[in-house]
Each structure stands twice: as C-alpha cells, then as structure tokens.
Amino acid sequence: MSLETHQSSPTAPAPDELDVRNLPHGGRHDIIFANLDQLRPGGTFVILNDHDPRPLLYQTEALWPGRYEWNYLEAGPLLWRVPITRAG
Known part of the structure; x- marks a missing residue:
C-alpha cells in the first residue's frame, strides 16, 4: 500500500x-507613518479609512518620493481599503 503525499503550494499571508x-x-x-516606517522592502499593509486617503498619498510622496506604492482595493463611499507597499 502506498501513501500519496500532497503538498499545497505556499501562499503569501494576507497583509495586515x-x-x-x-x-x-x-x-x-x-500612526500610519509609524507603520510605514516599520515596513521592510516588499512589505505591505492595508489602510481602512472612512474617506479617500489621497492627501496622505501626496504627503507620503513629498516626504519619501517613490518609496511606497499605493493601490485602491475599495474606493468608498463608506470604506476605502488601500494597500501600501514599500518599494524594494
């Protein structure tokens, strides 16, 4: 009798x-800047906000040009979910 071993492919954990x-x-x-400061290159966390965090994006770009990448997973009207990734 032989046993088959199935290995599941590793998946990246969901970002905080x-x-x-x-x-x-x-x-x-x-608080967001403190979290950004702790991100390692390639690290990501997702902001949940009750309004568009675009002013934060502009401020981040002014302070650290090109260091962080932004996307919108959800864009209102009640919830904005925005992953921020530190460029590698």
Whole structure:
C-alpha cells in the first residue's frame, strides 16, 4: 500500500490591515507613518479609512518620493481599503 503525499503550494499571508476609522483625525497620519516606517522592502499593509486617503498619498510622496506604492482595493463611499507597499 502506498501513501500519496500532497503538498499545497505556499501562499503569501494576507497583509495586515490598519483600521484608522475610529482614530482621531489629528493622529491618523502619525500612526500610519509609524507603520510605514516599520515596513521592510516588499512589505505591505492595508489602510481602512472612512474617506479617500489621497492627501496622505501626496504627503507620503513629498516626504519619501517613490518609496511606497499605493493601490485602491475599495474606493468608498463608506470604506476605502488601500494597500501600501514599500518599494524594494
């Protein structure tokens, strides 16, 4: 009798999500920047927000041109989900 071994292909873990919707507006960018600072090249986390975080994108690009890549997984009207990846 032989046993067959099936190996599942490894999949990348889902990126961490940072839900800033319940945080005070004045402190959101600082918390997001702290998370950005901890990202290693190729690392990603997803921001969950109650409005378009485009001003954060502009601020990030001004401070660290080309360091982070943004996408929109969901763009409102009640929830924005935006993965941010540190360029490698």
